[in-house]
Amino acid sequence: MAERAEPVLPVRTGWPLLPVLRRMAAMPLRDPFAFTGLLIYVLFVLVALFADQLAPIDPLEILFTKAGKLAANVPPSLDFPLGTTNLGRDIYAQLVHGTRSALAVGLSAAIIVAIVGTVVGLVAGYFGGMADAVLMRIADMALSLPFLPFVIVLTGFLGASTSNIVLAVALLLWPNSARVIRSQVLTLRERAYVEAARVTGASSWRILFVHIAPNILPLSFVYAAIAIGWAIITEASVSFLGFGDSESVSWGYMLQDAFSSQALSRGQYAWFVPPGVCIILVVVAGFFLSRGYEEVFMPRLRGR
Amino acid sequence: MILEVDGLKIHYSTRAGAVRAVDGASFAVPEGRIVGLVGESGCGKTTAVRAIMGVLAENGRRAGGRVVFKGQAIDEATTRKLLWRDIAYVPQSAMSSLDPVYTVGAQLVEVLTKRGNASRSTARARAAELFDLVGLSESRLADYPHQFSGGMRQRAAIAMALALNPSLLLADEPVTALDVIVQRQILDMLRDLQQRLRLSMVLVTHDISVVAYLCDEVVVMYAGQVIESGPVREVLARPRHPYTMGLRNAFPDLMSDALELVPIGGSPPDLSDPPPGCRFAPRCPFVLAACTTSAALIAAAGKQTHASACLRDDEADSLRKAAMDPATWQRSSNFAMS
Amino acid sequence: MATLVELRDVVKHFPVARSLGEVVRGAHPAVRALDGVSFDVGSGDAVAIVGESGCGKTTLGRLMLKLVEPTAGSIAFDGTPLAGLAGEGLRHFRRQAQLVFQNPFDALNPRFTIYRAVAEPLLNAGIDKAEHMDRVASAFRRVHLPDLDRYLDKYPHQLSGGQLQRVVLARALVLAPRFLVADEPVSMLDVSVRAGILALMREVRDSMGLSAVYISHDLALVRYLCERTLVMYLGCIVEDGPTEEIVRRPRHPYSQALVAAVPVPDADQSRAPLPISGNVPDAREPPSGCRFRDRCPRAMAHCAEETPLLRPIADGHRVACHLDLA
Numbered sequence: 001m002a003e004r005a006e007p008v009l010p011v012r013t014g015w016p017l018l019p020v021l022r023r024m025a026a027m028p029l030r031d032p033f034a035f036t037g038l039l040i041y042v043l044f045v046l047v048a049l050f051a052d053q054l055a056p057i058d059p060l061e062i063l064f065t066k067a068g069k070l071a072a073n074v075p076p077s078l079d080f081p082l083g084t085t086n087l088g089r090d091i092y093a094q095l096v097h098g099t100r101s102a103l104a105v106g107l108s109a110a111i112i113v114a115i116v117g118t119v120v121g122l123v124a125g126y127f128g129g130m131a132d133a134v135l136m137r138i139a140d141m142a143l144s145l146p147f148l149p150f151v152i153v154l155t156g157f158l159g160a161s162t163s164n165i166v167l168a169v170a171l172l173l174w175p176n177s178a179r180v181i182r183s184q185v186l187t188l189r190e191r192a193y194v195e196a197a198r199v200t201g202a203s204s205w206r207i208l209f210v211h212i213a214p215n216i217l218p219l220s221f222v223y224a225a226i227a228i229g230w231a232i233i234t235e236a237s238v239s240f241l242g243f244g245d246s247e248s249v250s251w252g253y254m255l256q257d258a259f260s261s262q263a264l265s266r267g268q269y270a271w272f273v274p275p276g277v278c279i280i281l282v283v284v285a286g287f288f289l290s291r292g293y294e295e296v297f298m299p300r301l302r303g304r
Numbered sequence: 305m306i307l308e309v310d311g312l313k314i315h316y317s318t319r320a321g322a323v324r325a326v327d328g329a330s331f332a333v334p335e336g337r338i339v340g341l342v343g344e345s346g347c348g349k350t351t352a353v354r355a356i357m358g359v360l361a362e363n364g365r366r367a368g369g370r371v372v373f374k375g376q377a378i379d380e381a382t383t384r385k386l387l388w389r390d391i392a393y394v395p396q397s398a399m400s401s402l403d404p405v406y407t408v409g410a411q412l413v414e415v416l417t418k419r420g421n422a423s424r425s426t427a428r429a430r431a432a433e434l435f436d437l438v439g440l441s442e443s444r445l446a447d448y449p450h451q452f453s454g455g456m457r458q459r460a461a462i463a464m465a466l467a468l469n470p471s472l473l474l475a476d477e478p479v480t481a482l483d484v485i486v487q488r489q490i491l492d493m494l495r496d497l498q499q500r501l502r503l504s505m506v507l508v509t510h511d512i513s514v515v516a517y518l519c520d521e522v523v524v525m526y527a528g529q530v531i532e533s534g535p536v537r538e539v540l541a542r543p544r545h546p547y548t549m550g551l552r553n554a555f556p557d558l559m560s561d562a563l564e565l566v567p568i569g570g571s572p573p574d575l576s577d578p579p580p581g582c583r584f585a586p587r588c589p590f591v592l593a594a595c596t597t598s599a600a601l602i603a604a605a606g607k608q609t610h611a612s613a614c615l616r617d618d619e620a621d622s623l624r625k626a627a628m629d630p631a632t633w634q635r636s637s638n639f640a641m642s
Numbered sequence: 643m644a645t646l647v648e649l650r651d652v653v654k655h656f657p658v659a660r661s662l663g664e665v666v667r668g669a670h671p672a673v674r675a676l677d678g679v680s681f682d683v684g685s686g687d688a689v690a691i692v693g694e695s696g697c698g699k700t701t702l703g704r705l706m707l708k709l710v711e712p713t714a715g716s717i718a719f720d721g722t723p724l725a726g727l728a729g730e731g732l733r734h735f736r737r738q739a740q741l742v743f744q745n746p747f748d749a750l751n752p753r754f755t756i757y758r759a760v761a762e763p764l765l766n767a768g769i770d771k772a773e774h775m776d777r778v779a780s781a782f783r784r785v786h787l788p789d790l791d792r793y794l795d796k797y798p799h800q801l802s803g804g805q806l807q808r809v810v811l812a813r814a815l816v817l818a819p820r821f822l823v824a825d826e827p828v829s830m831l832d833v834s835v836r837a838g839i840l841a842l843m844r845e846v847r848d849s850m851g852l853s854a855v856y857i858s859h860d861l862a863l864v865r866y867l868c869e870r871t872l873v874m875y876l877g878c879i880v881e882d883g884p885t886e887e888i889v890r891r892p893r894h895p896y897s898q899a900l901v902a903a904v905p906v907p908d909a910d911q912s913r914a915p916l917p918i919s920g921n922v923p924d925a926r927e928p929p930s931g932c933r934f935r936d937r938c939p940r941a942m943a944h945c946a947e948e949t950p951l952l953r954p955i956a957d958g959h960r961v962a963c964h965l966d967l968a
Binding site: 211 | 753763
């Protein structure tokens with residue numbers, strides 16, 4: 001057989017991480033639900049980014065009517081698209097600015113959960129032994145704590161700031177992803193190509209990051225997407241119960257405010273329905289996205 | 305003939321289009337005989353058998369042909385109802401299809417009571433009988449599947465298949481996953497069953513040595529079609545189709561003096577877009593121009609003679625001689641690497 | 643002929659989870675996968691290890707590549723014991739001893755391109771990137787996949803079983819090893835493809851002067867590759883000799899049963915009952931003395947008392963049996 005000249009190909013030699021990321025980025029284009037979820041997120045991100053332009057009023061500023069009276073409980077009008085609270089604050093402004101708080105909470109919690117859960121899952125699953133035992137027992141402890149009460153207690157100790165709420169949420173949510181990722185790593189560890197890597201001299205760390213991590217990345221994304229929703233709801237619940245950050249406006253804060261001023265019995269729907277709907281939308285968007293990633297991870301779930 | 309398959313066509317609908325997994329297969333099973341259905345992966349043998357049983361995957365459907373069992377034409381609807389009792393099926397890896405949370409005896413009894421409408425006491429007695437038939441000790445009825453070895457689980461799966469006294473047993477790769485000594489024991493057991501119960505059998509396998517050991521007739525499939533069929537002795541000693549000849553050469557024979565294994569170059573065709581004419585033509589060392597435009601198909605079922613789907617069937621003897629020379633195959637190996 | 647791999651009294655026990663009763667009794671049940679295996683692989687030899695599942699052949703292969711540590715006994719490669727190897731010494735060993743896997747579909751990371759998969763050993767060994775393409779190309783040539791552009795950018799799922807197994811072989815050869823362990827290298831391939839891969843392995847062995855160990859349950863296949871065969875049963879070698887001898891005139895009763903059990907593509911083959919009874923015993927509690935005695939048609943009283951050792955009965959042919967088998 002004739003020998004050929006060396007091929008001059010742009011041969012891909014990189015880490016398989018890029019193709020994996022590419023596939024994950026492309027996923028919403030194939031899945032209509034995930035696409036909807038992504039759209040919702042994008043919408044909210046834009047709102048958060050352009051909050052100042054969309055609602056140039058300070059959400060906590062107490063407003064007065066032209067007559068000099070407190071603009072309390074004003075029904076929706078052109079000046080106040082969603083009306084005002086009973087303390088004269090613009091509800092629409094609160095909603096728009098609350099988006100920032102919601103996304104900040106959701107995204108930071110998601111990132112922490114994803115990173116911690118993945119790293120713990122990888123280490124516990126691959127190295128086993130003492131590391132595995134210790135990490136999993138810590139995970140068990142975290143799982144046995146009741147969610148909301150713990151968040152409330154922690155914010156009570158550390159102060160009721162948004163970052164503390166994020167911390168508390170992350171502390172309780174990482175074990176879920178860690179455990180699932182760990183069991184996936186246990187399976188992957190036995191695969192022939194991992195053994196092949198060992199035989200050809202790869203170090204454990206190399207195997208972990210090059211062979212195993214890319215295969216579980218979709219799982220990390222699944223849990224991250226779920227964590228966004230959880231975090232936002234938790235923050236809303238905590239604020240609603242009155243333990244939230246009183247300095248910044250969030251949707252939960254709005255709900256709490258509306259509740260305590262008896263907006264429901266007064267029929268002031270424009271106050272509490274919008275934030276409630278926003279929370280639902282963000283959580284559902286997170287769910288759709290996580291469902292889409294689950295299918296990237298397990299193609300068998302894809303419908304025929 | 306207890307079973308006649310005539311021009312069977314099974315198509316799977318996939319995103320990439322229809323895959324013609326079985327495209328005009330014809331063969332017959334004489335009563336009380338064991339027929340080996342042999343071929344490599346993707347040739348359609350498992351699909352054909354599942355179609356006969358009516359257990360195709362959701363996206364599979366019969367696109368043509370007839371299946372006649374005991375003189376009656378059957379289709380998907382009739383198969384399910386009537387035939388778990390009269391035709392039994394032991395699927396691939398039946399050993400792992402035993403439910404791990406129930407004892408094997410309990411599963412056997414369930415088949416007998418639910419499908420066979422027997423009373424519990426009759427069922428229990430029959431279960432013991434079945435175990436004896438397949439060479440398992442009665443005391444093992446109370447054991448769980450994980451307590452059985454691979455060979456024993458396969459025997460149990462066969463016992464379950466025989467529970468309702470079928471006249472025909474369809475077994476898909478029943479010994480592939482087993483060690484060679486256990487394999488031999490299971491094959492001997494199947495032969496014994498055939499003689500004692502006058503059971504007819506279709507044995508699907510890729511291993512022609514197993515077919516040579518156990519079967520009376522053999523049907524060779526390639527790319528969804530039957531390309532040769534006939535008595536085992538005949539087909540193995542004097543194959544008439546180039547593929548069978550090539551397969552013979554590729555199969556190691558422990559007892560022969562030859563120390564040369566000759567591969568068949570190339571690979572089987574894509575069944576979503578099969579080539580026109582004979583499907584083996586791209587790999588055949590004896591191909592003629594006519595082979596790529598028209599194919600010979602095995603005549604309808606019912607013939608017991610040795611049939612081959614090759615346009616050059618009348619030259620079979622001289623082709624066979626040429627096929628025994630490795631050089632013939634090496635020339636066609638250059639088509640493509642398998 | 644220089645000895646490349648040397649095994650002496652290698653023992654491997656896998657501890658099994660203990661029940662409470664066993665903990666109390668102080669018992670340590672274990673699966674006795676290998677119990678005292680000794681043999682040599684000479685430079686350039688091709689040795690087959692044959693046996694049924696549970697005989698320990700796969701464990702033996704992994705031990706020879708230091709993927710698993712022995713419970714007792716010693717393994718040496720080119721004079722150096724494997725036991726203490728670490729760091730640079732270990733990396734050096736890994737370059738010289740490679741493994742060919744049973745399942746080609748699983749032996750390659752599905753997310754790597756073919757090029758990346760075959761170049762991985764080069765990365766691990768710290769070979770300069772500039773040399774990678776050359777070495778990969780030459781490995782591909784050896785396995786008769788010369789059209790590199792057709793394969794390098796593809797993913798495993800786009801190749802057939804036969805092509806994949808050639809890629810797996812290429813990966814094993816890219817560092818030019820001296821020793822190859824092949825674990826059932828063709829059992830997952832179609833019959834017509836097997837022949838090609840076996841012929842390739844024979845050719846590669848000859849052209850590269852490799853020493854190789856082939857692990858298989860299929861006696862008929864190893865005949866094509868190996869001049870020497872070890873027959874194993876329940877963790878022990880029962881017969882070690884020239885392959886043709888073992889196939890034509892097996893001496894050990896287990897070898898005889900094994901050879902008799904292999905079907906051949908001949909409709910007139912013998913269907914006589916096998917000279918063996920019962921099932922493989924539990925590897926946690928093998929029979930005392932000779933492990934085969936409860937299935938052996940010619941067992942004597944002595945067989946239960948003393949474990950037979952491998953003793954030579956002819957030149958290059960050893961058998962572990964109390965019977966007089968010369």
